[in-house]
Amino acid sequence: MPSTALIFQSLILGILLGGLYALLAAGLTLYFGIMRVVMIAHSAFLILAAYLAWHFHARLGLDPLLSMLVTVPLFFGAGVATQRLLLARLRPATLTMMSVLLTFAIALVIEGLLGYVFTGTQRRIRLDYGAASLEFFGARIAVVKLIAFGMAAVALLGLYLLMKHTRFGWALRATIQHGDAARLIGIDTERVAGYGFGLGLATAAVGGTALSLDSTIYPSLHWHWIGPLMAIIVVGGLGSVPGAAIAAMTLGLAQSLLQLPLGATWAQTIFYIALFATLAVRPQGFFGGRLAQRF
Amino acid sequence: MTLATVELSKSFGGVAALDAATVTFRPGQVNALIGPNGSGKTTFFNCVTGMIRPDSGRVAYQGKDITGTAPHRIARAGMGRTFQLCRVFGRMTALDNVLVAARSGSLVERLRSPRSRDHVERARGWLARMGIDHLEHAEAGAMSWGQQKLLELAGVLMSDPETVLLDEPAGGVNPALIDRIADLVRELNAEGKTFVIVEHNMDLVMSLSDHIVVFDRGRPIAEGPPSVIRSDERVLGAYLGV
Amino acid sequence: MRSDSEQLPSGQLGRLLRVGAVGVGAALLLSFPAMAPNPYYLSAGIVVLSYAVLATSWNFVGGLTGYISLGHGALAGLGGYGTALLVTKAGLPSFVALFGAALLVALLAIPLGFAALRVRGASFVIVSIALVLILLLVFQSWASLTGGSRGLVVLRPFPGLLRPEHHRVFFFLYAALLAAALIAWWLIDRSRFGLGLKAIREDEDKAEALGTPTLSYKLIVFVVSAAFTGLGGGLYALWFGDLDPVFQFSILTGAYMVLMALLGGVRHLFGPLLGALIVGVGLEYFKVEYGSTPLHLVGSGLLLGVVVMFMPDGVIPAVSHAVRRLRGAADSSIREVTAAELAEQRRPAEPEEARR
Incomplete structure (x- = not known):
C-alpha cells in the first residue's frame, strides 16, 4: 500500500493533469458540437505548438510562454482556414466520416513535417525554473506543472466566459444546439463555425505550450494524446463542453492514482476501458451529450 | 389491427415534445394526425415506429406491446412509414430502392440475389402502380422530388405493411401529384390497408380521412370525423394560437 | 450498383470483356514470381499483395456499409500476434495457428463491433482508433508474453526452403487469400444481404424502417472483415517471421x-x-x-x-466518368448529380411555410 503522502501527491498531480486534459478535450468537443467533426489533428497541432515553443526557447532564448503571442493567433487563423477551406467543402451527407479522414491526413502531414524539420529526436525544454518544486502538505509539485495547470485553467475560464457572456458565444452555442434555427434567426453559422474552429485550435496552442514546459516531445507523441482525448469526449457526451471538462478531471485523476499500483503504461488503459464501457452502457455519454444520440 | 398509445411522453432537453399522449387509431380506416408545427406529430411517429424510445408510456400494435422494440422489428410486424423530408437511397436505382424492402427469411436466403424473379416482379408492380416504372434503372437521387416521394411509397408498400404511416405525403409536391397520392391512398385503403397520415394540407386531410386526431403541445386535444373537427373550436384555437 | 453487370448497356459483351480482363489480370499476377528479376522484387510484390488483401478485407465494412474504420491495422496485428503466439507458445502447426488466430480475431470482433456499431459514425471511428492505441500499449507492456519491443520471432512454416523459394510460396498463398476475399466480397455485394448493407450506407434510419436488421447486418459484415484481416496479418507473421508491436499495431x-x-x-x-x-x-x-x-x-x-x-x-469512377464524357453525353445527364447535391439544391426550395 503506497503511503498517504504518495496518494496525496498523485491526487494533486491528477488534478493538474486533468486540467490540461479538460482544456484540450474542450477544444475537441467544440469542433464536434459545431460540425459533427472528430478532429483527429487536434493533438497534432498540440504537439506542433509544443515544438514551436521549444524552438522559440532554443533559438531565441526567450521564455517558451512568450511563443503563445505567435502561436495563439497563428493557430486561430489555421483553425478558421481549416474549417472554411477544407471541412466546409466536404459533402454534408458523408461529412462525419470524410472529415475524420481529412483531419487524420492533416495529422499525418504535421507529424511528417515535424519529423523532417526537427528530426525524430526527443526534445525537452531546459528552464531555469524547470527543477523548482513546491512542498505542499508533504507533496512535491513541480512549479512548471502548476504553471501549465494555471494556463489551462485561465484558457478554459476564458472559453467559458466567451461562450456565456459574449454575442459571439451566444451565436456559437446557438449553432451547436440547433444549426437550422440559428440560421433562421440570422446567425451566419458558416462564419461562426469557422471562428469556433479557430477557437478550438487556439486552445491547442495554449495546451501545447503548457505541455512543452515539462514534457519530452517527439513527432509521433500526438497519438498518445488523441486516444485519451477522444475517450474523454465520448465519456463526457460528444459536443458537451462541461461534460468534457468533468470527464477529463475524473479520468485524469483516475489515471494518476492508478499509476501507483499499475505503472504509467497500464494506467493509460483506463481511458480506453472507460471509452468501451461508455459505448456499451450509455452511448450518449454520462454528462449532457444530447447530440451523441444520433451519431 | 389497432395501433394505440397510452400516456406516451418524450422530452428533449426539458422541452416536452409528447406529453402523455393517449391515442387510438381506427383500423381499416384512413386516420389523420394534424396539429400546428411543433405539436409533436413527427416525434409521435418516431416513438411509434421505434426510431426514438419514449421516456414513458406504451405503444401497442395488434394487441402487443411494442414499446422500445427495434424499428426493423416493428416494420416486420406490419407497420411501414415514410419520412417527413422524403428519404430514398440516393445512389441506388429505383428498382433496388424497392427491392431493399423485400422480406427474406433465413441467412441462406439472404445470400441469394436480390433480383429473384418473384421479388423483381412485385417491385416492378409497385413501381408501375406509382407510375414510375419507366425509371426503374434511374438512380433515385437523380429523380424529381415528386418521383422520389412515389418511390419512397413504393418501397414501403413492398414491405407489405398492414398499417402505413405517411409523414406529410403532400409536402412540396404539385397539385396534380397530390391528387394522385390521394387516389392511391383511397385505393390501398379499399384493399384493406390502414393509414395514419400527418399532413398540413387541410383540403387533403378533410377529403381523404375518416378519422382525425388533432395534436397540440404534445397531446391530442380533439378527435372525430372531418365534419366534427372542422367546427371544433379548440382546433381553431390551437391553429390560431389563441 | 455499378459493379452489377445488368446495368451496363451492352450486357453480354461487357460481361465477357470483364471476365477476360479479370483472367488476364490474374494471369499477370501469377506470373509475377517468374518474372521478378530478384528476390527483393518478389518480397516487394508480397508486401503489395498483402496490402491488397488488407484493403479488400477492410472494404467489407468500409465499402458496403460506409463505416470508415481506422483500426483495421489492429485486427491485422492481432492476427499476426495470434498466429505467432499459437505457434511459439502453444506449439500448433503454422497453418492451424493461422486459422485459429483468425477465428479468435473474428470472435473478438463481436463485442468490439457491438460497442462500436451500436452508435453511428463518429463513435465508430473513435473506437477503431482507440483499438489500435490500446493494443499497442498492451502488446508493448506485456513483454513476458509478446516479447515487447524486443520483438517476437516466429518459426518458418517451411524450414527446408531457401529464401527465394520461401518468398515464392508466400506470394501464391497471398494470391489465394486475395482471391478468397474478392470472391467473398463479390458474393455479398450481389446478395440481398449486400443490398441491405448498401441501404445502410445510404440511409441507415430508412433502411431500418424498411425492416433491415441494421445492427446484425453491420455486425456480421464486420466479423467477416475482421476474419479476413486477421488471416492477412497472420500470413504476414508466418512470412516475415519477426513481429514488433510498433509496426503491428501502427495506426x-x-x-x-x-x-x-x-x-x-x-x-x-x-x-x-x-x-x-x-x-x-x-x-x-x-x-x-x-x-x-x-x-x-x-x-x-x-x-x-x-x-x-x-x-x-x-x-475508377473518376476515370470511367471521363471516358463516358469522351464517348458523348448520351446518358451522362442522369448520373452526374448525386443525391447529396440534390438534397442541397432542394433545401432552400422547401421552406417550412411552403409545405403547409
Whole structure:
C-alpha cells in the first residue's frame, strides 16, 4: 500500500493533469458540437505548438510562454482556414466520416513535417525554473506543472466566459444546439463555425505550450494524446463542453492514482476501458451529450 | 389491427415534445394526425415506429406491446412509414430502392440475389402502380422530388405493411401529384390497408380521412370525423394560437 | 450498383470483356514470381499483395456499409500476434495457428463491433482508433508474453526452403487469400444481404424502417472483415517471421488500408486492389529512393487529403466518368448529380411555410 503522502501527491498531480486534459478535450468537443467533426489533428497541432515553443526557447532564448503571442493567433487563423477551406467543402451527407479522414491526413502531414524539420529526436525544454518544486502538505509539485495547470485553467475560464457572456458565444452555442434555427434567426453559422474552429485550435496552442514546459516531445507523441482525448469526449457526451471538462478531471485523476499500483503504461488503459464501457452502457455519454444520440 | 398509445411522453432537453399522449387509431380506416408545427406529430411517429424510445408510456400494435422494440422489428410486424423530408437511397436505382424492402427469411436466403424473379416482379408492380416504372434503372437521387416521394411509397408498400404511416405525403409536391397520392391512398385503403397520415394540407386531410386526431403541445386535444373537427373550436384555437 | 453487370448497356459483351480482363489480370499476377528479376522484387510484390488483401478485407465494412474504420491495422496485428503466439507458445502447426488466430480475431470482433456499431459514425471511428492505441500499449507492456519491443520471432512454416523459394510460396498463398476475399466480397455485394448493407450506407434510419436488421447486418459484415484481416496479418507473421508491436499495431497500417480502398474506389470489387497497387508500389519505391524519412507520412497524408477532397469515390469512377464524357453525353445527364447535391439544391426550395 503506497503511503498517504504518495496518494496525496498523485491526487494533486491528477488534478493538474486533468486540467490540461479538460482544456484540450474542450477544444475537441467544440469542433464536434459545431460540425459533427472528430478532429483527429487536434493533438497534432498540440504537439506542433509544443515544438514551436521549444524552438522559440532554443533559438531565441526567450521564455517558451512568450511563443503563445505567435502561436495563439497563428493557430486561430489555421483553425478558421481549416474549417472554411477544407471541412466546409466536404459533402454534408458523408461529412462525419470524410472529415475524420481529412483531419487524420492533416495529422499525418504535421507529424511528417515535424519529423523532417526537427528530426525524430526527443526534445525537452531546459528552464531555469524547470527543477523548482513546491512542498505542499508533504507533496512535491513541480512549479512548471502548476504553471501549465494555471494556463489551462485561465484558457478554459476564458472559453467559458466567451461562450456565456459574449454575442459571439451566444451565436456559437446557438449553432451547436440547433444549426437550422440559428440560421433562421440570422446567425451566419458558416462564419461562426469557422471562428469556433479557430477557437478550438487556439486552445491547442495554449495546451501545447503548457505541455512543452515539462514534457519530452517527439513527432509521433500526438497519438498518445488523441486516444485519451477522444475517450474523454465520448465519456463526457460528444459536443458537451462541461461534460468534457468533468470527464477529463475524473479520468485524469483516475489515471494518476492508478499509476501507483499499475505503472504509467497500464494506467493509460483506463481511458480506453472507460471509452468501451461508455459505448456499451450509455452511448450518449454520462454528462449532457444530447447530440451523441444520433451519431 | 389497432395501433394505440397510452400516456406516451418524450422530452428533449426539458422541452416536452409528447406529453402523455393517449391515442387510438381506427383500423381499416384512413386516420389523420394534424396539429400546428411543433405539436409533436413527427416525434409521435418516431416513438411509434421505434426510431426514438419514449421516456414513458406504451405503444401497442395488434394487441402487443411494442414499446422500445427495434424499428426493423416493428416494420416486420406490419407497420411501414415514410419520412417527413422524403428519404430514398440516393445512389441506388429505383428498382433496388424497392427491392431493399423485400422480406427474406433465413441467412441462406439472404445470400441469394436480390433480383429473384418473384421479388423483381412485385417491385416492378409497385413501381408501375406509382407510375414510375419507366425509371426503374434511374438512380433515385437523380429523380424529381415528386418521383422520389412515389418511390419512397413504393418501397414501403413492398414491405407489405398492414398499417402505413405517411409523414406529410403532400409536402412540396404539385397539385396534380397530390391528387394522385390521394387516389392511391383511397385505393390501398379499399384493399384493406390502414393509414395514419400527418399532413398540413387541410383540403387533403378533410377529403381523404375518416378519422382525425388533432395534436397540440404534445397531446391530442380533439378527435372525430372531418365534419366534427372542422367546427371544433379548440382546433381553431390551437391553429390560431389563441 | 455499378459493379452489377445488368446495368451496363451492352450486357453480354461487357460481361465477357470483364471476365477476360479479370483472367488476364490474374494471369499477370501469377506470373509475377517468374518474372521478378530478384528476390527483393518478389518480397516487394508480397508486401503489395498483402496490402491488397488488407484493403479488400477492410472494404467489407468500409465499402458496403460506409463505416470508415481506422483500426483495421489492429485486427491485422492481432492476427499476426495470434498466429505467432499459437505457434511459439502453444506449439500448433503454422497453418492451424493461422486459422485459429483468425477465428479468435473474428470472435473478438463481436463485442468490439457491438460497442462500436451500436452508435453511428463518429463513435465508430473513435473506437477503431482507440483499438489500435490500446493494443499497442498492451502488446508493448506485456513483454513476458509478446516479447515487447524486443520483438517476437516466429518459426518458418517451411524450414527446408531457401529464401527465394520461401518468398515464392508466400506470394501464391497471398494470391489465394486475395482471391478468397474478392470472391467473398463479390458474393455479398450481389446478395440481398449486400443490398441491405448498401441501404445502410445510404440511409441507415430508412433502411431500418424498411425492416433491415441494421445492427446484425453491420455486425456480421464486420466479423467477416475482421476474419479476413486477421488471416492477412497472420500470413504476414508466418512470412516475415519477426513481429514488433510498433509496426503491428501502427495506426498507419489502418490508414493505408483506408487510403488504398478509397483511392481505388470503395464501391468496386477491384477498387481496393487497384489502390493497393498504386499506393503499395509508391511506398516501396519511396523506401528505396529516399530510405526511411518521415516524408512518406507527408506524402500519404497529402494523397489521403486529395482523395477525400476531390475524388471520394476513387479513381475508377473518376476515370470511367471521363471516358463516358469522351464517348458523348448520351446518358451522362442522369448520373452526374448525386443525391447529396440534390438534397442541397432542394433545401432552400422547401421552406417550412411552403409545405403547409
